[in-house]
Amino acid sequence: MNAFDTQYALSNKADEGPRSRIAFIQACWHQDIVDQCKTAFLETMQSQDYALDDIDFYEVPGVFEIPLHVKMLAQSGKYAGIVAAGLIVNGGIYRHDFVSTAVINGLMQVQLETGTPVFSAVLTPHNFHSSEEHVTFFRDHFVVKGVEVAKACVQTVNKIASLATA
Template identity: 45%
Template sequence: MTQQQTVPRYAFIKAGWHTEIVSRALDGFTQIIPPERVDVFDVPGAFEMPLMARDLAATGHYKAVAAAALVVDGGIYRHDFVAQAVVDGLMRAGLDTGVPVLSVSLTPHQFQETDHHIAIYAAHFVQKGREAAQAALMIAKTRDSLTAPAS
């Protein structure tokens, strides 16, 4: 009797702020991992990503979870504190569940909502999405090799 192999699935979380830029990370991610293997989840903002990442990772359905956000200085709060909390939370979600959780969260110091900056960051998010997908595949392959039976 042959063991049925399941096709690995990946979760991708997108923060809603600056969606026209953040969504480009998903474009890059699905250039590497086929879209039919990626489940996409939207959250209001970056701060909500760690909880969603932990919950998705805990289901056991995903080889990895990627989370994308653009956290900018809005002049009202210290965006660096939010960004640090998000990255720490994503790392903890991965460590707590044993499922890799990857951050595609950027915190530019000089973002302005101009066509020029939007184009620069949108292109950068495509590249960061590709890098996250490559990292997800690499870490999954390495982890699978740790549990593969010796021949």
Template identity: 50%
Template structure:
């Protein structure tokens, strides 16, 4: 069926009710986050940083309070995370990297994750991992775009986990200080 020339078609987006803005609880104190990213396969991992910053700002942390640090590879991430945690300058630290299967994948990935867990438990600075270990990865293969998308999604996910954890810890520390817990 064709419409007469005098009728107009209304774009559904123009008539739809406006979407509700997402509302998140605000922090009582300023937060500062370090983002430690491996530069190995930067073209794949970079989307994680970009989506992380976009989401963490939406969650109430000012972009100027998020610092990016690059390291050569994922194996180097834990030492940098530990040094940053010890400064007490950061309320949270995020690690992002791609561990590629070269016969050591299980060792490297397990070592990195365990070291990140050790850092957060020793320093009480929450550490979040966006370190991925695909079963197979070849640069330039059709699945490279899949991994780019994965890291972009992971960045948003880790931003939400980071903000939620910081809010939870802020409340818990307040309760501990007040003698409630």
């Protein structure tokens, strides 16, 4: 762990009060690929002193359903942070860039309206094919994204908590 990670390491141990709850929402399209993000996210969160019981998991059919689900969870007041994961591919029928823009804008709108931080591991590759090479590349890439989104989540949740007590 480097100095940056240590500075933001989670400090809400059991004797310091209630733990921060986190929601993780995942789209089911290309689930075998996106699951890599969830696995890496969980491992990283556990290394930051979160327990599996601190994280609630939700699945939605596709990425387009994520923003509404995120909004409902954020409005519940139950979560210190919400993570969204999914893979948007160009299926040739519609423009995937419109879908990705709608999803990311929706996630940003939710966090600005509710004050609950929302983190995106929703990826939109320019070109994706079901070839073994692409599947392997994106499975590996979602591992990296899972680690990154977990660290961003912990750091942001801690920063917001410190603002509330300042």
